[in-house]
Amino acid sequence: MASVVNDSCIKCLTCVDVCPVGAFVELDTQVVVNPDTCIDCGVCISECPQGAIAADGDADEKWVKFNAEKAAAAG
Ligand code: SF4
Ligand code: SF4
Structure with missing residues (x-):
């Protein structure tokens, strides 16, 4: 499990x-x-002023893939 950010x-x-x-x-x-780094503590979700972060189980699959692919590409 991990948190996921969308384009908000x-x-x-x-x-x-x-x-x-x-x-x-x-x-x-x-x-x-x-x-691979997120420990699913959830702290960031309530701190985001844009509501842009969600647990991956609550996020659109599009954003789950986007976060994983971009993070991997960034090394
Ligand atoms: S603050 Fe957010 S991204 Fe960082 S470990 Fe906790 S849930 Fe994961
Ligand atoms: S807290 Fe700020 S940087 Fe982090 S996801 Fe929300 S808007 Fe983006």
Whole structure:
């Protein structure tokens, strides 16, 4: 399980600051979560001012794939 970010993200970086394991990866216009790093603590979900983060079970499969692929591409 992991959290997932959608394109409502405005890259405010609040989630980057609160994540205890550094799971967020910064892209040009938004952040995504590396599912291999996320420990599913849930802290970031309530901190996002855009409501852009959800547990992967609650997110559209499109965003689950997007986060995993972009995080993998970023190394
Ligand atoms: S807190 Fe929300 S809007 Fe801000 S960078 Fe994270 S996902 Fe994007
Ligand atoms: S759920 Fe926790 S570990 Fe996963 S990205 Fe959010 S703050 Fe980081």
